[in-house]
Amino acid sequence: MNILLxxxxxxxxxxxxxxxxxxxxxxxxxxxxxxxxxxMGMAVTMVMTLTAVANWLVNNYVLIPLGLGYMQFLVFIVTIAAIVQILEIVIDRFFPALYQSFGIFLPLITVNCAILGISLFMVLRSFGLLQTFFYGLGSGIGWFLAIITIGGIRKRLIFSKPPRRFGETGITAIIAGLMALAFIGFTGVASL
Amino acid sequence: MSDNVQLKTPKKGYRLLSGKSWMVFKEGLWHNNPIFGMMLGLCSTLAVTNLMSNALVMSLSVTIVLIVNSIIISSLRNFIPDRIRMIAYMLIISTLVIAIDMVLKIFLPDISKALGAYVALIITNCIIMGRAEAYASNNSIGISSVDALGVGLGYTFSLMIIATFRELVGFGSLFGYQVLPEPLSPMKIFSIPPGAFFTLGVFILIINTIRGHKEDDA
Incomplete structure (x- = not known):
């Protein structure tokens, strides 16, 4: 599959x-x-790209040759935790300004299912290394785009008056539904 | 008559579970329902509720992992050092999920394929980590397993009502059996992602209304 696609x-x-x-x-x-x-979006994009590539390497050069395919989930989650730790230390040490903007989100990311999800999808779709890199990067940017957009829409909610009992989560789900509907419009262009 | 009176005062303990256990159980099942109360574990809720069979298998798997994990963690709670507890929980949960995944692959290959990566994503389901951290890590084995059972059944209940609606409206069937007559064409939108979000939003509204729950000012 073409990497741009x-x-x-x-x-x-x-x-x-x-x-x-x-x-x-x-x-x-x-x-x-x-x-x-x-x-959060920046942190997720960065971690997602790095962990997808790292997990691809671990999967293809360690797990598969040793016949440890069944350990995949466990090893992936450990790799993710390790990378997040290292990233936190490196960013804190060398890029303090960057750390200010998204450092606090890094520990939370270990248990973000999108990160583990990308590594699993990458295996299910049997991507190559380069494809994995772009898949991780693209998914990170996609998540970034989605959260920024919904953040912008939710900001406008102060001008409207949704039913009170929707609560924060309910109305966010409805907005996400409308956004998902809009994103379906792209389906004809390309799909994985 | 006296039974009726007792029904209204659950603290008296008239059921299988007595006093505190019952309160803990009900807390997880309804007041602090993982989906509609705590709003945790939404990823899998949305992803697997397109068909009832998928939702049932998924929610039972989560319930089993929750209970076993709570038992293990509460029995090890005095041995796991505080600083590395997160990673220890993570390893225990991953091991359990690997086991569940293998069982599903052998006995329910079709559903296992349909659930795909979402079985593995039970590892990062915040409900399990949340219960381990908030409850099992500082309570006895018995009460933690009751808590896990309550939360697990609360999760199952939430997933099943969402899945029932989505399958009925989106495919016109229940558990794969056609129930709506042919001429009624199903509303496809409820079987695809946007429909999942709409259904979740509306059910949150309904449940909050039943509960008369006052949300923090929206």
């Missing part, structure tokens, strides 16, 4: 948040504030 499809048509429902917890809970949402 993968990049495009993972950002728009197969958006990780709106088509596969991954990373819903932060998507609902922290999309109220655009600043916070963009910090």
């Amino acid at each position: 993968i990049l495009f499809a993972s950002i728009l048509t197969s958006n990780i948040a709106l088509t596969y429902f991954l990373g819903m917890c932060p998507f609902v809970s922290i999309s109220k504030n655009i600043q916070v949402a963009s910090g």
Whole structure:
């Protein structure tokens, strides 16, 4: 599969948040504030690209040759935790300004299902290394795009008056539904 | 008559589970329902509710993992050092999920294929980590397993009502059996992602209304 196609499809048509429902917890809970949402989005994009590539390497050079395919889930989650830890230390040490903007989100990311999801999907779709890189990058950007957009829409909610008993989560789900409907419009262009 | 009176005062303990256990159980099942109360574990809720069979298998798997995990963690609670507890929980949960995944692959290959990566994503389901951290890590084995059972059944209940609606309206069937007559064409939108979001939103509204729950000002 063409890498540009993968990049495009993972950002728009197969958006990780709106088509596969991954990373819903932060998507609902922290999309109220655009600043916070963009910090989280950046952190997710970065971690997603790195972990997808790392897990591809681990899977193809360690797990498969040793016949440890059944350990995949466990090893993937450990790799993710390790990378997040290292990333946190490196960013804190060398890029303090960047750490200010999204450092606090890094520990949360270990249990973000979108990160593990990408690694699993990458195996299910048997992507090559380069394809995995672009798939991780595209999915990260796609998630970033989705959370920024929903953050922007939720900001406008103060001008309207949804039924009170929807609560924060209910109305966010409805907005996400409308967004997912809009994203389906891209399906004809390319899909994974 | 006296039974009726007792029904209204659950603290008296008239059921299988007495006093505190019953309160803990009901807390997880209804007041603090994982989906409609705590809003945790939404990923799998939305993804697997297109068909009832998928939702049932998924929610039972989550319930089993929850209970076993709670038992293990509460029995090890005095041995796991505080600083590495998160990673320890993660490893225990992953191991359980690998086991569940193998069982599903052998006995229910079709559903296992349909659920795909979402079985593995039970690992990152916040409900399980949440119960381990908030409850099992500082309560006795008995009460933690009751708590896990309550939360697990609460999750099952939520998934099943969403799945029933989505399958009935989106495919016109229940558990794969056609129930709506042919001329009624199913509303396809409820079987695809946007429909999942709409259904969840509307059910949150309905449940909140039943509960008369006052949300923090929206």
